[in-house]
Amino acid sequence: MSSSVSVAPNAVESPPPLPLLRVPAWGQISGLVAGFCGRRGGISRGPFAELNLSARVGDDPTAVRHNWQRLSAAVGGAVRFVTMSQVHGADIATVADPADEVGAADAMVGGAVSVVLCVLTADCVPLLLVAPGHRLVAAVHAGWRGTLAGIAGRTLRYLHQGCGVEPEAVQVALGPAIGGCCYEVGSGVADALENQWGTMRQAVRRGAAAGLPSGKATVDLRQVNRAQLLAAGVPSDAIVDVGPCTRCAMAEYFSHRAATQAGTTTGRQVSFIGWCE
Secondary structure, three states, rough: OOOOOEOOOOOOOOOOOOEEEEOHHHHHHOOOEEEEEEOOOOOOHHHHOOOOOOOOOOHHHHHHHHHHHHHHHOOOOOEEEEEOOOOOOOOOEOOOOOOOOEEEEOOOEEEOEEEEEEEEEEEEEEEEEEHHHHHEEEEEEEHHHHHHHOOOHHHHHHHHHOOOOOOOOEEEEEEEOOOOOOOEHHHHHHHHHHHHHHOOOOOOOOHHHHHOOEEEEOOOOOHHHHHHHHHHHOHHEEEOOOOOOOOOOOOOOOOOHHHHHHHOOOOEEEEEEEEEO
C-alpha cells in the first residue's frame, strides 16, 4: 500500500546523524533535498535492523514510524514523504500536491514544495532525477523487470512529453544496488535484456566468462540503466553512481539477495528527492 507520510521535523529529540549518501554537485541546487539511506541509524531490530522504512515487510509499525521521524529530522524540514506501491512495472505517477497518494507505480514525477518522493529498495536500482531549470524531480524503482521495460527511458519521455523537459536538462543519480559482482541470474533474464536493449558486455557476463556454469549470467542493473539513460539523451557527465553493491555491503545496506541466501527476510532503505522551499 502506498502512503504519504508527514512527520514533524522535531519528532525525534536529538537523533544521531543518519549516514546519508548525497550527490555533491546537487548541493548547489537551491531548495533541493536528496539522498540515499542505508540500513544504519534507525531503531528496528532483527533482520530489519536498523533503518527499515517499509511497513510491508513484517517490521514493528511503531519502529517504522520512528524511523521515518528520524529521516524527517535529517532532512530538516516540514516535508511530506510520498511512497508508491512498487510492482516491478513501468507505470509513472505525477505527484502534484502534498496530499497526493500514489497507487501502483514504479516512478513518480513532481515539483511541489515540501513534497519528497521516495523509492524503497533492497538490491533494485533507485534512480533520482532532477531538472533544476524546471524545478522538477523524479524517483524511479528499477528491478530487472522494470529495467527490461525501460522504466528509466519512460520516465524521461514522461518528463519531455508532459512537462517539456529535454533529456539534456536532466541530472541522474543511481543509488546503492546489487552489482554485477553479485547479481546472478538465469540466462533467460540476460537474453531478455540483451534482446531488448542490445549486447552490453560491461553489464552482462555469461557462463565461464563470469565464473559461472552454462545457463547462468551476471547482470549489472546500474550499467543497463545507465545505457538506457545515455540512449535517451542524458549527457554522460550528468549521470553518477552513488554507493556500493548492496549484496557486498550487506552490513550497511538491506539486500534481498543476501537475506534470501541466508533463509531470512530483510528491510528496505529509502532514496528520496524533493523540494523544501
